[in-house]
Amino acid sequence: MAFILLPLIEMMTAPSFAMLKETIKDKDVVRSIWLSIYTAGLAALISFVFGTPLAYVLARTDFRGKKLVESIIDLPIVIPHPVVGIALLSVAGKNHWIGELLNQLGIRIMGSVTGIVVVLTFVGMPFYINAVKSGFESISPRLEKVSRSLGASMFSTFFRITFPLAWRSMLVGIVMCSARAISEFGAVVIVAYHPMIAPVMIYERFEAYGLKYSQPVAVWLVFICLTLFLILRILTSHDKEKA
Amino acid sequence: MIRIRNLNIHLKEFNLFDINLDIGTNEFFILMGPTGAGKTVLLEAIAGLIPVKSGSIHIGEKNVTGLVPEKRGVSIVYQDYSLFPHLTVRENITYGLHFHRIDKDRSDETFDRLVENLNLSYILNRVPLNLSGGELQRVAMARALMVNPEILLLDEPLSALDPGFREEIRAGLKKLHRDSNVTFLMVTHDFAEALSLSDRAAMMNNGKIIQTGTMEDIFKRPDSTFVADFVGMKNLFAAQFRETKALTGNLEIELGAKPVNGHGYIAIRPEDIVLSQGELTSSMRNSFAGNITEISDHGLYYEAGIMVGNITFKSLITKGALLDLQLTEGTSIFVSFKSTAIHTF
Numbered sequence: 001m002a003f004i005l006l007p008l009i010e011m012m013t014a015p016s017f018a019m020l021k022e023t024i025k026d027k028d029v030v031r032s033i034w035l036s037i038y039t040a041g042l043a044a045l046i047s048f049v050f051g052t053p054l055a056y057v058l059a060r061t062d063f064r065g066k067k068l069v070e071s072i073i074d075l076p077i078v079i080p081h082p083v084v085g086i087a088l089l090s091v092a093g094k095n096h097w098i099g100e101l102l103n104q105l106g107i108r109i110m111g112s113v114t115g116i117v118v119v120l121t122f123v124g125m126p127f128y129i130n131a132v133k134s135g136f137e138s139i140s141p142r143l144e145k146v147s148r149s150l151g152a153s154m155f156s157t158f159f160r161i162t163f164p165l166a167w168r169s170m171l172v173g174i175v176m177c178s179a180r181a182i183s184e185f186g187a188v189v190i191v192a193y194h195p196m197i198a199p200v201m202i203y204e205r206f207e208a209y210g211l212k213y214s215q216p217v218a219v220w221l222v223f224i225c226l227t228l229f230l231i232l233r234i235l236t237s238h239d240k241e242k243a
Numbered sequence: 244m245i246r247i248r249n250l251n252i253h254l255k256e257f258n259l260f261d262i263n264l265d266i267g268t269n270e271f272f273i274l275m276g277p278t279g280a281g282k283t284v285l286l287e288a289i290a291g292l293i294p295v296k297s298g299s300i301h302i303g304e305k306n307v308t309g310l311v312p313e314k315r316g317v318s319i320v321y322q323d324y325s326l327f328p329h330l331t332v333r334e335n336i337t338y339g340l341h342f343h344r345i346d347k348d349r350s351d352e353t354f355d356r357l358v359e360n361l362n363l364s365y366i367l368n369r370v371p372l373n374l375s376g377g378e379l380q381r382v383a384m385a386r387a388l389m390v391n392p393e394i395l396l397l398d399e400p401l402s403a404l405d406p407g408f409r410e411e412i413r414a415g416l417k418k419l420h421r422d423s424n425v426t427f428l429m430v431t432h433d434f435a436e437a438l439s440l441s442d443r444a445a446m447m448n449n450g451k452i453i454q455t456g457t458m459e460d461i462f463k464r465p466d467s468t469f470v471a472d473f474v475g476m477k478n479l480f481a482a483q484f485r486e487t488k489a490l491t492g493n494l495e496i497e498l499g500a501k502p503v504n505g506h507g508y509i510a511i512r513p514e515d516i517v518l519s520q521g522e523l524t525s526s527m528r529n530s531f532a533g534n535i536t537e538i539s540d541h542g543l544y545y546e547a548g549i550m551v552g553n554i555t556f557k558s559l560i561t562k563g564a565l566l567d568l569q570l571t572e573g574t575s576i577f578v579s580f581k582s583t584a585i586h587t588f
Contacts, residue, residue, distance in 0.1 A: 148292065153342075161327060
């Protein structure tokens with residue numbers, strides 16, 4: 001506990017109020033924190049849209065090579081972060097047909113918000129899929145079968161039975177995914193140094209001006225993220241009591 | 244009502260082989276067999292919840308083999324009742340109404356009738372989480388019947404209930420069936436339950452139906468050693484038939500008539516074997532001297548094993564008879580049974 005808390009508390013209490021106040025007035029800081037939050041949010045949204053059906057299929061079906069698919073999904077968790085960035089660039093770069101195609105479509109990955117979102121989705125999606133998959137697995141398939149036998153189509157069954165029972169795990173997945181995304185640094189710094197997300201800015205200030213100048217930005221990032229996740233947690237636990 | 248022809252199902256863990264079954268309208272049909280025999284798979288196939296490899300399923304005149312479950316008019320009640328945990332009892336019962344065009348007055352009337360018959364009025368606004376087993380079972384029944392299904396499939400609906408409670412629910416189930424025009428198909432592995440509820444049954448083992456017939460047929464005239472064993476025909480012996488006699492071990496048993504379908508087995512229900520201190524002489528009876536080798540307590544009755552020659556007969560006796568005859572292991576005793584109690588197959 002102390003091992004986790006001591007450095008964090010030390011960092012949080014180091015900058016003075018005046019300094020914190022000054023930092024938050026800095027437009028660059030606000031922009032980078034905001035960028036961090038909304039790119040992470042977008043990554044979570046993309047994971048929600050594409051990860052939910054995949055998680056459902058993984059939870060409900062059994063097929064040859066399922067273990068392999070699951071290992072592939074977990075891969076982004078184990079690869080070193082800069083490697084993720086390099087890997088993405090090798091696909092999105094000019095020497096690859098996908099990169100070429102993207103280029104023709106006017107989509108830029110290198111040094112763009114799109115690039116950041118792609119990276120964050122890449123590292124965050126496994127967390128979403130795993131959380132939601134176990135959520136789906138905890139719902140007895142019999143509930144869906146009974147629903148079908150009572151006249152509900154597959155579609156109605158999903159929205160009336162499966163979704164209401166699984167949405168909490170989806171929220172947890174979103175929290176996990178965006179938490180992972182906000183904390184990403186290594187991969188982003190390779191794909192998009194600019195526009196600067198908060199971790200990159202903290203790193204840059206540390207490099208250029210030293211510890212003292214990077215701390216306030218870090219404090220603000222931690223504080224805002226903490227508040228956001230706390231709100232999400234409260235939202236989920238609130239409903240648990242009702243049910 | 245239900246007509247199944249040459250049905251084959253091959254799933255990863257479960258297989259059904261060449262299932263043929265006919266169930267009449269408004270019949271109460273029982274499906275029996277040990278765990279893993281494929282009973283639940285067959286129910287789910289009828290409900291359309293699992294893919295069929297080959298064969299056909301007709302409900303009424305309609306071929307439903309490839310039909311989606313929501314269009315079949317088949318309700319299912321699982322062993323664990325599978326109530327929707329996020330809905331109240333009322334919402335559970337009326338769930339199916341979202342998808343059926345049933346006149347409001349009529350559905351209200353059905354709802355009131357089911358709630359009254361199943362005694363659910365006091366829990367309508369509760370969620371399933373804190374209901375008792377019996378309550379869950381009744382809610383699941385109401386939910387299944389609310390949509391006026393043609394067929395109700397019951398997957399061991401009583402096995403999760405307290406034994407003392409089961410009889411009452413069983414009576415309720417019978418009444419529910421009598422009052423409706425729904426065809427009931429129920430899975431159970433409790434033979435007493437099957438006997439008290441239904442007239443006809445099928446016995447399954449290893450994904451196949453091995454005997455179909457009236458309860459009486461299956462109970463008294465099993466056509467395989469497996470069924471005989473399953474229905475509690477504890478006295479099951481391989482035998483050779485000679486005229487009206489069966490030879491088993493070193494015993495000669497009088498059958499009273501020539502066996503019509505003897506394929507080498509005789510079976511006698513343990514409750515048909517009478518124990519006495521003296522030999523019972525009657526032309527209809529077989530009576531042999533033997534020694535008691537074991538007595539086991541089954542709660543309401545005792546089961547005695549009696550060694551006659553090199554064969555052990557099993558007999559059911561009451562506690563009273565046990566005391567009257569002063570039976571202990573080693574006691575010499577006569578076993579007697581009527582020729583008509585002997586089933587040959």
